[in-house]
Amino acid sequence: MCGIVGYVGPKSTLDVLIGGLRRLEYRGYDSAGVSVISPTGHLETRKKAGKLVNLVAEIEEHPLPAAHIGIGHTRWATHGAPTDGNAHPHLGGQTQKLSLIHNGIIENFAELKAELLAEGTSFASETDSEVAAHLIAREFEKTGDLPSAFASVVVRLHGAFTILVIHEDQPDVVLAARRNAPLVIGLGDGENFLGSDVAAFVEHTKRAISVGQDEIVILRADSVEVRTFDGKTVTHEEFTVDWDASAASKGGWSSFMAKEIADQPQAVADTLMGRLNSDGSVRLAEIDGLSHEDIKNLERIIIVACGTASYAGDIAKYGIEKWSRIPVQVELSHEFRYRDPIINKNTLIVAISQSGETMDTLMAIRYAKELGAKVLAICNTQGATLARESDAVIYTHAGPEVAVASTKALTAQITAGFLLGLFLASIRGAVPAAELQRVGLDLLKMPGRVSHVIEGLKQAERLGAEMANAKSVLFLGRNVGFPVAMEGALKLKELAYIHAEGFAAGELKHGPIALIEEGQPVIVIVPSPRDEDSLHPKVISNIQEIRARGAKVIAIAEEGDNQVSSYAENVIFVPECETLLAPILTVIPLQAFALALSTAKGLDVDQPRNLAKSVTVE
């Protein structure tokens, strides 16, 4: 969590830093701060609790000098409450000439702090980060060599960190270090940038380099040097950022979330692009690293992910198993890592993550790789740690997702999961190619159907707004509709702060039906009436059971389902499609419902309380 940005070059540093922080604010918004070194060589810092607007107001009241070097931070609090004092940057040393920002957690900070306290160092904050500022300043005071002082301290830190430092006595350099937290370099002409992700600098340059694990960056206006923690120079391949700065702006929408819901036809189309032939067969050049032999030998797939990405995995599982006949299990990354799972070289780990920086998922794949498994990532962010550490990557081309609540990343992840299932199936040959191609052809039609759903969202929005006072909303689904129900509930919890649960409809009579009382809103994902497993009548029976006990039912059903209207107060229809592909459509009204309910409650939909977009600590 936390967003960091660094700059050295001829532009107005404050503009670069504030612009970068604005784009990174999704990573945390408990406080924000900047430090710059003025042309006369003075370090100046402004920081403020709360969102970035508070910092901007503070700077208006207490202006900063023009500067050509600086660092900026937006915080998601871990150690210490979100106060002005705990906001970054933190100053180090007796003379307070060093400024430091940090993303992550320094696990051994208590021991390091005790060492500093014993020497008489006084602390201005309750953070773990301030320890690093004092340690680096202390080493620099001894040696006068900032890069080596910096390197000698970062190797002593345990845990996860991206750290950026500037010092009044070396006003032309920004130092950075990375372990278990993201850091990307932006390469400019006579200027260079650092950021938690490319959003920090994409409006200035599209040329970027991902910094590796345990590496230090020495950044000047005209040079960039990357070294390992033990001092060896390293080079990394440059990549070009493939999205435009405007893609990460609201573009006239009331919120990023509203825009990102509307972006979904494009997100799904872009994820399919170049991967589906016109006859419905799939080509996935990205996983050429897995030979046909490897795929034929696969005994098991384990999907690891968190939150919404894990529901994408739950949904993809239905398709992958049905078409490829490879057993799939879906695990929350943080649970998987710590339960001694059974893995061998014939296990494929599929890690799904929008950011590619979710620490729990990174820890899960590192563990699986140690045990000999191959890792395939489904990731939305170029240059992300997950992409770099995986054996192969299927990028979802959803574009930047800024709102904390995941929407277009999810539909793109489901799409990528289905492509993977069809591809593996085509090699395994367990299902006739014609059947796979039929599904592939239907998948090609999904962007158009997603557009159709989005054009008809008014009803879901109205229902959401009408339920602004609901204390609890339940969601029911069966088969692929079950993870959709869980995703609908998650959206409501994180955006509207109300109790919401998603249940498998078949589980109702095993307990959850006791929750139903007069007026209880229940959203039911109704399977297609064309479904060959006759799930439709079973779900209709479930609806009758809960209505008999007072539930107020909203059904999400397929166009042409003539029965459902007799059983539900409200029905939101989505277009017909292959039954397993339906989640790409049925989840969208739930996103709009949660957005409308949260908006009606006057809440911040893009930055819900207590959350951050990327969970980069365990």
Ligand code: M6R
């Ligand atoms: O970046 P990731 O896809 O790895 O993030 C995983 C979850 O933290 C994320 O999906 C989270 O659950 C969303 N905020 C839900 O909307």
